[in-house]
Amino acid sequence: AIQMTQSPSSLSASVGDRVTITCRASQGIRNDLGWYQQKPGKAPKLLIYGASILQSGVPSRFSGSGSGTDFTLTISSLQPEDFATYYCLQDYNYPLTFGQGTKLEIK
């Protein structure tokens, strides 16, 4: 199975900050990667698919990049509602595998 490694595991930031989360795949996955946001007690929400395509309705402050093994999720200017846990997911092959998550907390 492809292993997905996210970094950092946790991150403290302030409203207005620019934040970057990284996801590394144990082998090349082209651009078959998605990013999901999860708030406590809620289901994950799709933010980005195809590594860089913003899901409809997701604010443009979210962006994704990368291809092959290294990917990033960037939030250009943190808003209060962005404090959550973020997961990457590879859908290059089965079994689908998630990163371990990055918890974004308020500084």
Add this chain to the structure above:
Amino acid sequence: QVQLQESGPGLVKPSETLSLTCTVSGGSISSYYWSWVRQPPGKGLEWIGYIYSSSNTNYSPSLKSRVTMSIDTSESQFSLRLSFVTAADTAVYYCARRRRLAASGDAFDIWGQGTMVTVSS
């Protein structure tokens, strides 16, 4: 819009079988990949497997020997059975729809709210 709703017992005894159903409303169950994803308390997400509307399935190797998924298109429902459960299977179980959103972009675009299942005697 399409909504998913999980249902099933919230408590299962060790060595027994966990059974959950996901009901699809507001849209068609046909021609999509329907997955189950779980999340142990305080931990990350784990993909369990999928079933296609044609009943084709694919399960995670780590759970394959204990998992069975089925689909009832007439009822717009799909189900998960996980046998011989232990405390390690205690988790929130989500159902989710995966579909192709772009030429090279599959994703889980719709999720159920999740249902907590505790394995305990």
